[in-house]
Amino acid sequence: MRQHTPGRALIIGVASYLNIRSLPVAVRNDVADLRATLIAPEICGLDPAKVTLLVDTEATRSAVVAAIDRHAANLADGEPFLLYFSGHGERDERDESFLLTHEADPARLRDTAISDAELLKGLQSIKSD
16 A cells, blocks of 8 residues: 655635636636645655645635634644645735635625634644644
C-alpha cells in the first residue's frame, strides 16, 4: 500500500454566485487542477480523503466554516495545512474584509460571507507547521 504524504487542504472555488456577478469558468478549472496536483502520487501525494474541495453551490458560508473546523479537529500535530480560495472578496463600510461564499449578499456580509476576523480565528485553531 502506498504511503501518503502528510498534509491536509481545503480548496474553495466560487465562480457562480447567487447575488453577485459570476466569475469565469477558470475559477473552477483552477481549483480542480490544484486538487489533482495535491493528490497526484508523483507530485504531492496527499491522501484524497484529506483534501476538501468546495465549488460553487457547495461553497456556502456554513460549509466553509464546517470544513475549517473539521480540518482543525483532525489535523495531526505538525501536519501541513493549505487553504486556497478563488472567488470574490469585499470590504464593508468599516473596511473589514470578507471572502464571498456562494450565497453572499453585499447588503448582509456579516450573515452571508466570512469575515477576515472569523477566518483568522478558524485558522488559528489549526495547529499546523
